[in-house]
Amino acid sequence: MSKRPVVLVVMDGVGLSDNKLGNAVANAYTPNLDELMNTCPYTAIKAHGLAVGLPSDGDMGNSEVGHNALGCGQIYSQGAKLVNESIETKDIFETDTWKQLINKCKDHGKMHFIGLLSDGNVHSHINHLKALIERAKEDGVKEVRVHALLDGRDVPETSALTYVDDIENFMNGLNDDHFHACIASGGGRMKITMDRYMANWGMVEAGWKTHVLGEGRQFASTTEAIETYRKELGVIDQDLPAFVIAKDGKPVGTIEDGDSVVLYNFRGDRAQEISLAFDEENFDKFDRVRKPDVMYAGMLQYDGDLKIPNNFLVYPPKIKHTMSEFMVKHGIRSYAISETQKYGHVTYFWNGNNSQKFSEELEDWVEVKSDVVPFEERPWMKSAEITDQLVEAIESGKYDFLRTNFPNGDMVGHTGNYEATVIGVESVDLNLARIKKAVDKVNGILIVTADHGNADEMYEKPKKEGAPLKAKTSHTLNKVPFIIYGADVEIAEGDFGLANVASTVAKLLGLEPDEHWLPAIIK
Numbered sequence: 001m002s003k004r005p006v007v008l009v010v011m012d013g014v015g016l017s018d019n020k021l022g023n024a025v026a027n028a029y030t031p032n033l034d035e036l037m038n039t040c041p042y043t044a045i046k047a048h049g050l051a052v053g054l055p056s057d058g059d060m061g062n063s064e065v066g067h068n069a070l071g072c073g074q075i076y077s078q079g080a081k082l083v084n085e086s087i088e089t090k091d092i093f094e095t096d097t098w099k100q101l102i103n104k105c106k107d108h109g110k111m112h113f114i115g116l117l118s119d120g121n122v123h124s125h126i127n128h129l130k131a132l133i134e135r136a137k138e139d140g141v142k143e144v145r146v147h148a149l150l151d152g153r154d155v156p157e158t159s160a161l162t163y164v165d166d167i168e169n170f171m172n173g174l175n176d177d178h179f180h181a182c183i184a185s186g187g188g189r190m191k192i193t194m195d196r197y198m199a200n201w202g203m204v205e206a207g208w209k210t211h212v213l214g215e216g217r218q219f220a221s222t223t224e225a226i227e228t229y230r231k232e233l234g235v236i237d238q239d240l241p242a243f244v245i246a247k248d249g250k251p252v253g254t255i256e257d258g259d260s261v262v263l264y265n266f267r268g269d270r271a272q273e274i275s276l277a278f279d280e281e282n283f284d285k286f287d288r289v290r291k292p293d294v295m296y297a298g299m300l301q302y303d304g305d306l307k308i309p310n311n312f313l314v315y316p317p318k319i320k321h322t323m324s325e326f327m328v329k330h331g332i333r334s335y336a337i338s339e340t341q342k343y344g345h346v347t348y349f350w351n352g353n354n355s356q357k358f359s360e361e362l363e364d365w366v367e368v369k370s371d372v373v374p375f376e377e378r379p380w381m382k383s384a385e386i387t388d389q390l391v392e393a394i395e396s397g398k399y400d401f402l403r404t405n406f407p408n409g410d411m412v413g414h415t416g417n418y419e420a421t422v423i424g425v426e427s428v429d430l431n432l433a434r435i436k437k438a439v440d441k442v443n444g445i446l447i448v449t450a451d452h453g454n455a456d457e458m459y460e461k462p463k464k465e466g467a468p469l470k471a472k473t474s475h476t477l478n479k480v481p482f483i484i485y486g487a488d489v490e491i492a493e494g495d496f497g498l499a500n501v502a503s504t505v506a507k508l509l510g511l512e513p514d515e516h517w518l519p520a521i522i523k
Contacts, residue, residue, distance in 0.1 A: 004486075005444040006508050007394060008403040008501075009435060010070070011428050012063060012342055013410025015453020015478035016044050022459030022472070024413065024421040030429040032436065036448060036483045043491045043521065044479035047452045051497030053078035053317075054121070060154070060475040062122050063345050063410065064267055066451030066498055068319060071350035073502025073517030076317035079266045080121045080128075083299060086314045087131045093139075097297050097311045101260040102139045104295035109258035110143040111136050114211055114274070115265045115299075116189055117146075117163045120154025120474065123194075123267040126163055128299070130170050132264060137179045144171070144181035145253030147211040148222065149189045152237025153414055153473045156460060158230070160237040164222045183222045184253025185210045187242035188235075194270035197340045198285075200372050204273045205286040210242040213289055214251030218244050236416065238473065257293040262313070268302030268353075269344060275302060275309040303348070306355050319352030321516040323502045327401060328359040330511055335393045336363070338405040339382035340370035345451070346405050364399070376420035379412045380427035387431040394438040400509060405451075406431070413454035416471030421455045436485065445487045445508050449501065450480035482521060484508070489522040496521045 011033075014025050036042070049057030052065040053076045065078040077085065086092040105111050113132060116124040133144055146167065150160040164183070171181040187193070193207025209215040219225040225243035229235070244251050255261060261278060265271045277283060278296040297311040327334050336346040347365050348355050357363040366389055368382045375381065383406050390404050408424030415421070432448065439446045453476030460470045482496070487508055494500075503513035503520035513520060 005394065005399060005442055006401050006447065006505055007435065007439055007444055008401070008447045008449070008505065009432065010346070010403070010405040011409055011448065011450045012405050012407045013413045013452065013454030013475070014425065014428070014450040015047070015456035015476050015480050017453070017456040017476070017478050019457070022418055022457060022469070024418055024425050024455040024458050025409070026456070028422045028425040028429065030426065032429045032432040033448070036432070036485055037481060041484045041487070041489055041491050041522070043482050043496065045449070045482045045500065045521070046495070046497035047450065047480045048477050051075065051499065053081060055081045055084060058477070059121050060477060061452035062267065062475060063342065063451050064269060064349050067345040067349035068352065069498040070451065070501050071324065072319050072322045072352050073499055073514060074321065075499050075518070076319055078317065080125055082317065083128055083266050083314050087128065092313050093135050095313055097313050100311070101262065101295050101297060102136070102141060105258060105260040106140040106142065109256070109260065110145050110253065111141045112145045112147060112184070112211070112253065112255055112259060112261045114147040114193070114261065114263050115149060116151055116194070117148040117167060117186070118151035118155045118159070119163070120151055122154040122475065123270060124265045126167060129167065129264050132262060133171065133181055134174065137174055142179055145184035146181070147253070148183050148186035149193055150186060150226070150237040150240055151189060153189060155474060157236035157238070157416060157471055157473050160226055160240070161223060164226070182252060183245055184251065185214070185216070185242070185244050186222060186225070188238045188240035190238040191240065192242045193274050195273050196269040197344055198273060199340050199370055201273065201285045204277060206242055207274060208277055208286070208288060210244060212255040212292065214244050214254035216242045216244045218246035218249070218251070221245065236471070236473070255292050255294060259292065260295045263298045266299045266314070268300065271298055271302045272308045279309050303355055316353055321514050322352040323505065324351045324358050324363065326506065326514050328362050331362070332400045332509065333362050333398060334364070335366070335399040335402040336404070337366040337368065337386055337390055337393070339368040339386060339407060341411055342405040342407040343367040346403055350403070374415065375412045376415040376417040379408060379420040379424035381408050381411065381424070383408060383427045383431050387434050391434055391438040394435070394444065395441055397442060401505065409450070409455035413458065414473050416458070416473040418458040418471070421458055425455055439486060446485040447505070448481065448483040448485070451498065452476070453478040453480060484522070492519070492521060492523045494519065
């Protein structure tokens with residue numbers, strides 16, 4: 001085994017694009033990243049679509065599938081692709097979970113669907129919702145209620161009405177004397193329900209009050225709610241406040257005893273907390289006021305080790321032969337660190353959707369608590385604090401392989417604030433210099449890459465010349481950098497993606513890569 005430690009830095013959301021307009025990566029002052037790209041073995045690798053197990057190369061990558069691929073060296077069917085396959089084969093409707101959901105509510109209750117209403121294909125897809133509603137009617141459910149979380153992040157920032165019109169037209173086509181479906185509540189994804197990593201339980205509480213209790217500002221329709229909030233507040237879809245649809249002053253779809261509830265998001269990070277609110281008996285994160293007797297299920301089981309949720313419709317990929325298992329097998333001491341926003345990515349997702357370590361003795365995980373403030377107000381996030389501890393770990397000599405994630409390019413990029421995102425990217429670059437210096441001290445090797453693009457395209461492409469620029473808040477389809485500093489190696493020929501990184505790390509450590517992994521990026 002090589003005695004030289006390998007440090008892997010994931011610059012979350014930092015993609016590559018030749019287009020300078022709104023490119024917070026190319027336009028930022030990044031002398032350290034520029035020097036590494038110009039003087040070290042370097043290539044661009046794929047971080048979206050087929051390269052990370054998604055249905056097509058038109059599908060944006062995301063941090064979850066990206067870190068799965070980085071951490072396991074293989075390509076598994078993921079997220080939307082898994083659900084697509086289950087719906088196409090109708091296997092999803094043959095599960096005990098689906099049958100229990102139907103039996104719980106079809107005689108006297110309602111079936112509720114909570115989730116992100118868009119076709120962004122990162123957390124959910126509107127077509128999945130349509131398939132579930134249609135089958136619910138076929139199976140005898142009489143009342144369906146949709147609790148629509150508005151996107152504006154994985155899709156254009158003010159596109160909510162497109163999806164609202166689509167799903168309402170679809171439901172109206174199904175409605176008859178024996179079946180009725182409608183939207184009951186909703187709000188922006190960054191205001192209610194979809195918090196992650198327990199960073200802001202207040203969001204989940206707001207969602208609970210809106211969806212379950214029917215508490216909140218009432219409107220006659222979802223369109224009225226969206227148009228009113230836009231006029232009053234001027235915010236984009238992800239930041240729209242909660243709303244409740246009511247008739248004659250009464251909410252049309254509170255969640256009651258005898259109902260069934262499906263969270264139709266397939267991505268796990270922003271699905272776990274609302275799942276815990278429904279599943280846990282001794283829940284203490286906020287006062288639920290009442291916990292209705294419902295059958296609750298997620299589209300997927302968002303955490304297999306912690307069983308969140310207890311019931312789910314589609315089984316996740318069974319990821320085997322992960323890098324962490326490989327490292328433990330070879331006695332490699334590893335270290336993982338990020339702040340709360342991406343801590344789960346360098347641990348849970350990296351380890352093949354496992355919350356537990358493969359070895360308490362050989363794996364150390366460190367979480368730096370994220371600030372609960374809008375990311376554009378503090379775009380440097382916790383980059384300095386992460387670097388403080390990473391540098392200490394590198395210089396300690398205890399570890400053979402260290403990994404970290406800097407969330408700035410992704411989390412600040414999602415706000416749509418170009419100027420703040422430039423600062424976020426520059427903050428990461430500033431800390432690369434410190435990490436590089438620490439790597440030099442221990443004669444180590446540094447790998448710098450990213451999990452997907454985001455900050456590289458901060459404006460939507462104008463539909464016509466001279467049109468006003470609109471912020472882009474979604475991920476991109478661009479490749480990401482892959483740099484090796486401190487090793488005399490050559491980049492191999494090939495069309496590489498994130499799943500080729502595991503073999504590369506193994507070779508740099510002087511180990512023969514796992515036979516199940518894709519080839520290394522180096523010769």
